[in-house]
Amino acid sequence: MTPSSKIYAPNVYLFAFHLCNALESESNSPVEFTSLWQKCDQILHAKLAVAVSTELNTKFNDSYLHKKNEPVGLHVNLIDKSKVENRNSLPFTKDISANDGQIPLKGFALPQRIDDSYALGLKIFVPEKVNSIKTPAVDVSIFKEFNPDNCLLPDFVQSYFGQTLLITAWLSVEQNQATREDSQFLKKLGKQCLEKLICGDNLPDFYRQGELFGSPILEYGNLSQLDGDCHVIIWFFHSTTTDEIWDETRYSDFMDLFLYRHKILRAYRDSRKLYAVIREEYKQIELDIDKTFQYLQRDKSQQRGLKGAGLKEDELEYLESQMIEMPPRAMKYARMLIDLQFRENTIAINTQNYQDKLNQISLDITSAKKYNDRDTNLSFLSAFSTQNCPQFQRQIQADLGYFKHGSGLLEQSTEAIRAIVAIEAAYRNAKLEVTIQSVGFGLGAAGVVASSAPYFIKQDPPNKLYWPIVGGEINSFVLVILISIGAGVAVWFLVLSLANFKNILAKFQTGRSGRDC
Numbered sequence: 001m002t003p004s005s006k007i008y009a010p011n012v013y014l015f016a017f018h019l020c021n022a023l024e025s026e027s028n029s030p031v032e033f034t035s036l037w038q039k040c041d042q043i044l045h046a047k048l049a050v051a052v053s054t055e056l057n058t059k060f061n062d063s064y065l066h067k068k069n070e071p072v073g074l075h076v077n078l079i080d081k082s083k084v085e086n087r088n089s090l091p092f093t094k095d096i097s098a099n100d101g102q103i104p105l106k107g108f109a110l111p112q113r114i115d116d117s118y119a120l121g122l123k124i125f126v127p128e129k130v131n132s133i134k135t136p137a138v139d140v141s142i143f144k145e146f147n148p149d150n151c152l153l154p155d156f157v158q159s160y161f162g163q164t165l166l167i168t169a170w171l172s173v174e175q176n177q178a179t180r181e182d183s184q185f186l187k188k189l190g191k192q193c194l195e196k197l198i199c200g201d202n203l204p205d206f207y208r209q210g211e212l213f214g215s216p217i218l219e220y221g222n223l224s225q226l227d228g229d230c231h232v233i234i235w236f237f238h239s240t241t242t243d244e245i246w247d248e249t250r251y252s253d254f255m256d257l258f259l260y261r262h263k264i265l266r267a268y269r270d271s272r273k274l275y276a277v278i279r280e281e282y283k284q285i286e287l288d289i290d291k292t293f294q295y296l297q298r299d300k301s302q303q304r305g306l307k308g309a310g311l312k313e314d315e316l317e318y319l320e321s322q323m324i325e326m327p328p329r330a331m332k333y334a335r336m337l338i339d340l341q342f343r344e345n346t347i348a349i350n351t352q353n354y355q356d357k358l359n360q361i362s363l364d365i366t367s368a369k370k371y372n373d374r375d376t377n378l379s380f381l382s383a384f385s386t387q388n389c390p391q392f393q394r395q396i397q398a399d400l401g402y403f404k405h406g407s408g409l410l411e412q413s414t415e416a417i418r419a420i421v422a423i424e425a426a427y428r429n430a431k432l433e434v435t436i437q438s439v440g441f442g443l444g445a446a447g448v449v450a451s452s453a454p455y456f457i458k459q460d461p462p463n464k465l466y467w468p469i470v471g472g473e474i475n476s477f478v479l480v481i482l483i484s485i486g487a488g489v490a491v492w493f494l495v496l497s498l499a500n501f502k503n504i505l506a507k508f509q510t511g512r513s514g515r516d517c
Contacts (some may be wrong), residue, residue, distance in 0.1 A: 008172065011169070013121070014123075014163060017117055017119050017262050074115050089109060091107070096142075098142055105124065105145060109122050112255070150199050164233065167235065204220035205221070210379070211380060213375055223265065260351075263350045274339055340403075362378055
């Protein structure tokens with residue numbers, strides 16, 4: 001006989017988390033959380049169509065929240081108790097059709113701020129008893145009533161850090177027997193629950209199976225999915241110990257655990273996106289640096305190691321543009337590496353927070369001294385912090401170790417280009433100085449000749465000088481001018497040739513000393 005697919009007292013918990021980011025306005029209202037609460041409004045009012053179980057306004061909105069002044073503390077309830085009859089949460093109820101009759105569907109919404117994040121806890125459940133009478137077991141198809149139009153899934157809730165859906169239900173005696181006889185029974189039952197809860201084909205992948213507080217538990221979701229995953233946990237109770245341990249305190253602990261978990265996963269997924277961006281930038285840096293120095297390559301006779309080889313004007317302009325572009329680029333690249341390291345730090349901090357919370361839970365349970373080792377075993381929860389988180393950290397550390405060389409490449413290239421430009425500037429300055437000196441000597445010589453020429457050139461010489469070809473007589477004044485210009489040009493050429501000879505000799509000596517080395 002096939003065990004029934006009916007379950008007893010099913011519960012669905014939504015744990016959703018948002019970035020805490022207050023709007024700079026007079027009301028100082030938390031914008032990010034307001035959007036989360038608006039989603040809760042839509043889930044309860046429009047999708048589930050439930051009613052508040054007290055004499056409150058049936059409209060679910062942020063009128064129940066502390067909007068102007070949030071309570072002080074690291075872990076605070078954002079419900080304004082004065083507006084919900086001094087309750088810690090906002091309760092609701094609804095009757096649904098099941099087992100050819102009506103059964104109640106109850107729940108509550110709990111908005112919180114945990115440290116620097118907003119959290120929304122939503123519980124929808126079929127009570128174990130109504131008026132002290134045990135409610136009947138229901139078919140797994142009842143989960144359709146919990147999640148109309150997939151309103152509890154990430155695509156609808158749109159929480160910043162992510163969310164977890166936790167499903168709990170009691171197993172019957174027959175189902176417990178089937179579990180012992182068939183190792184795949186719970187996995188099949190869990191799949192049935194999942195298929196009824198989630199409409200469509202986008203069911204999360206099965207991840208692992210274990211045990212928590214003495215009862216079997218299944219986890220679904222893909223940790224490596226970059227755009228976030230649908231994280232679902234199905235927990236089948238078959239021990240009263242599980243129900244005893246899973247109380248209001250553990251609910252609050254799980255809220256913290258799931259927050260740390262989703263912060264870690266958000267940081268890791270952000271790091272993978274950063275990795276793709278930095279990798280492309282690193283490749284482009286290498287290409288641009290290679291292009292820069294390949295652009296400057298010449299024949300061996302004109303290598304940059306020989307002083308005075310000189311650069312073309314377009315080469316100098318290109319290098320100067322690179323000197324301007326590289327420092328901001330290096331700063332941008334360094335900031336990307338800082339962002340990547342920030343994700344690593346976020347993972348490290350929240351991994352420690354996660355482990356500290358597990359240690360606290362373990363201490364609380366074992367201090368009761370009435371549970372066995374199986375009941376207090378938290379290995380199902382600790383696997384995330386001891387196996388997955390170290391892997392995330394090692395991956396980011398490896399990325400940082402590889403990409404940090406990009407900053408060194410940019411710095412070294414900038415220094416090399418600056419040195420080349422400085423050598424070129426020195427060469428051009430020296431060349432300009434030689435030109436100025438030779439021109440100065442030439443002008444000085446021309447002036448000296450011009451001033452002394454009248455003493456050795458007579459105003460009316462006996463032997464006349466004539467222009468070649470045209471045959472006209474050369475005036476003595478013009479002759480003085482021509483002689484002074486000729487003397488100036490001769491001195492300019494002599495000084496310039498001497499300077500160039502020194503430059504050639506210096507290059508020869510530099511090349512010879514290089515070969516000797």
